[in-house]
Amino acid sequence: xxxxxxxxxxxxxxxxxxxxxxxxxxxxxxxxxxxxxxxxxxxxxxxxxxxxxxxxxxxxxxxxxxxxxxxxxxxxxxxxxxxxxxxxxxxxxxxxxxxxxxxxxxxxxxxxxxxxxxxxxxxxxxxxxxxxxxxxxxxxxxxxxxxxxxxxxxxxxxxxxxxxxxxxxxxxxxxxxxx
Amino acid sequence: xxxxxxxxxxxxxxxxxxxxxxxxxxxxxxxxxxxxxxxxxxxxxxxxxxx
Numbered sequence: 456x457x458x459x460x461x462x463x464x465x466x467x468x469x470x471x472x473x474x475x476x477x478x479x480x481x482x483x484x485x486x487x488x489x490x491x492x493x494x495x496x497x498x499x500x501x502x503x504x505x506x507x508x509x510x511x512x513x514x515x516x517x518x519x520x521x522x523x524x525x526x527x528x529x530x531x532x533x534x535x536x537x538x539x540x541x542x543x544x545x546x547x548x549x550x551x552x553x554x555x556x557x558x559x560x561x562x563x564x565x566x567x568x569x570x571x572x573x574x575x576x577x578x579x580x581x582x583x584x585x586x587x588x589x590x591x592x593x594x595x596x597x598x599x600x601x602x603x604x605x606x607x608x609x610x611x612x613x614x615x616x617x618x619x620x621x622x623x624x625x626x627x628x629x630x631x632x633x634x
Numbered sequence: 635x636x637x638x639x640x641x642x643x644x645x646x647x648x649x650x651x652x653x654x655x656x657x658x659x660x661x662x663x664x665x666x667x668x669x670x671x672x673x674x675x676x677x678x679x680x681x682x683x684x685x
Contacts, residue, residue, distance in 0.1 A: 476678070497681070
């Protein structure tokens with residue numbers, strides 16, 4: 456069963472909205488009732504990552520191009536693993552310093568897979584979109600890793616900009632470019 | 635608020651499709667770029683009020 460392109464586009468729009476919600480929840484400054492900056496512990500984000508992963512896996516069933524099947528499977532793996540770890544952190548059942556790196560590394564991994572997608576199929580429809588989205592994820596993930604490494608307490612993380620641009624690009628992807 | 639404004643402008647420029655009043659139709663109604671951006675905006679606004 457192969458999905459019509461409009462359904463593929465709808466899937467991308469939904470995943471883009473999930474991603475936008477995830478990064479805004481994680482990276483927008485949140486001020487607690489005591490007036491201090493607080494980190495969001497909403498378990499919805501873990502769920503959103505895993506739902507995104509399940510959506511990417513579903514593409515393996517519906518795709519008709521072998522590299523699309525493989526890459527969406529790997530995207531699904533990354534998102535599910537990140538979602539499980541984020542859910543554990545946000546529920547407070549597993550607290551480790553390295554969990555801070557989970558989301559930026561997942562973002563970097565997803566960005567790298569976009570570049571692989573373009574390398575495998577440079578002439579494919581939507582190749583320019585895929586390249587732009589991959590670069591935005593790579594830049595956003597790298598900026599977040601650097602921010603964690605340097606413990607810089609900026610009010611709004613720099614990585615938020617390319618990541619929000621990525622999310623809006625996925626939400627805005629034209630029907631013809633969705634693959 | 636920025637997201638909600640973006641959604642309104644986007645909806646005005648792109649237009650919104652309306653589908654049948656069935657579960658799938660409601661899903662399609664909601665799964666349109668401006669509506670999705672508005673939904674995320676509402677959620678972020680709600681979250682900021684709750685914190």
